[in-house]
Amino acid sequence: MSDQPHRALSDVLDRLESTARGESITVQEVVEKLGHKSFASLMLIFSLISTSPASAIPGLTATVAVIILILVVQMILGRDCVWLPQIISHRRLSTEKLCKGIGWLRKPVLFVERFLKARLTFFLHRPWLFLPLFLILALTLFMPFMEVIPTSGSIASAVIAFFAAGLLTRDGGLVLFSLILLLAVPVAVWQFGFS
Numbered sequence: 001m002s003d004q005p006h007r008a009l010s011d012v013l014d015r016l017e018s019t020a021r022g023e024s025i026t027v028q029e030v031v032e033k034l035g036h037k038s039f040a041s042l043m044l045i046f047s048l049i050s051t052s053p054a055s056a057i058p059g060l061t062a063t064v065a066v067i068i069l070i071l072v073v074q075m076i077l078g079r080d081c082v083w084l085p086q087i088i089s090h091r092r093l094s095t096e097k098l099c100k101g102i103g104w105l106r107k108p109v110l111f112v113e114r115f116l117k118a119r120l121t122f123f124l125h126r127p128w129l130f131l132p133l134f135l136i137l138a139l140t141l142f143m144p145f146m147e148v149i150p151t152s153g154s155i156a157s158a159v160i161a162f163f164a165a166g167l168l169t170r171d172g173g174l175v176l177f178s179l180i181l182l183l184a185v186p187v188a189v190w191q192f193g194f195s
Helices: 005-019 027-034 039-051 060-077 095-113 130-146 152-169 172-194
Strands: 024-026 092-094
Touching (some): 005 152, 024 095, 039 095, 060 130, 060 152, 130 152
Antiparallel strands (some): 024 092
16 A cells, blocks of 8 residues: 555556456456455455446456455454455456556546545444445345446445545545445435336
């Protein structure tokens, strides 16, 4: 992570982009590049991928949901290092689509970074942290079904990205904001998906 909290999100994108070589990249290579202890970075990058145009890839939202579910469970249990099953860690992502997604994310990430700073850090610790983690856990169980409702998977992923960005930049205000959004996701999905 960058020494400057406001650059932390761009640093994650930079590290991921530097990994994108050849025609495809495995999930394991992403984990190795971002670090086996970087739960927040991994949660951020996979949720951002699912928010970007790359989410049009069939099954991507469901795959991201499973990855985030596994990360969240490990965070709840207090695990130090990331573990992913081989069926997920060996899954390949198109580097072309990944780089397009990263390019698409640059401007919104740069905009958001201007407002991030360390504040309300008690929200980043237990027991406060458990509430958003359990809500994200519940959300990931429904994300595979959201693929049938246009944009709903991207909405859910964006909310998770806010939470991960808050953790990464030690911005408890953003974690609190993501908690409010997490509570509103079911309403938003219903509104956009069925109205």
